[in-house]
Amino acid sequence: MLCPYCGYDNTKVLESRFSCEKNNIRRRRECENCKQRFTTYEKIELTPLNVIKKNGSKEVYSREKLIKSINIACNKCGIKPQIIQEIADRLELEFSFSSKKEVHSRFIGQKVLSILENINKIAYIRYLSVFEEFSREEQFFEKLQNLTYLH
Numbered sequence: 001m002l003c004p005y006c007g008y009d010n011t012k013v014l015e016s017r018f019s020c021e022k023n024n025i026r027r028r029r030e031c032e033n034c035k036q037r038f039t040t041y042e043k044i045e046l047t048p049l050n051v052i053k054k055n056g057s058k059e060v061y062s063r064e065k066l067i068k069s070i071n072i073a074c075n076k077c078g079i080k081p082q083i084i085q086e087i088a089d090r091l092e093l094e095f096s097f098s099s100k101k102e103v104h105s106r107f108i109g110q111k112v113l114s115i116l117e118n119i120n121k122i123a124y125i126r127y128l129s130v131f132e133e134f135s136r137e138e139q140f141f142e143k144l145q146n147l148t149y150l151h
């Protein structure tokens, strides 16, 4: 990426923002030579993504469904809707970069969990309980205990 001011070919990325609606990445850059700042946009080519579910059936990835599942886990946890949108953005960005055509629902779930774990422990536990489909109550409390031991 050449600096539009001085032509120097090393620029530092200060900030990257993914926009789902516009389907692009906006990057704020700074020239390492003249320190001028400018913005670039990268268009993402999305290939339709199939989600492979636990029972082996496939369906087309739906952002709406993903958001809904995170919303359920985050209900009354005080997490802003904006944060949930950003989680979806992060995941979609990752899918588009890896240019995968198929992804396991389990993989999506694990990604959501790893993000929630750092944001909100209650939302994390809730998502985990749905994700793992605990067959017995003890299993749930076992996980809960393991988690509290982390502190």
Ligand SMILES: [Zn+2]
Binding pocket: 003, 004, 005, 006, 007, 008, 031, 032, 033, 034, 035, 036
């Ligand atoms: Zn420059």
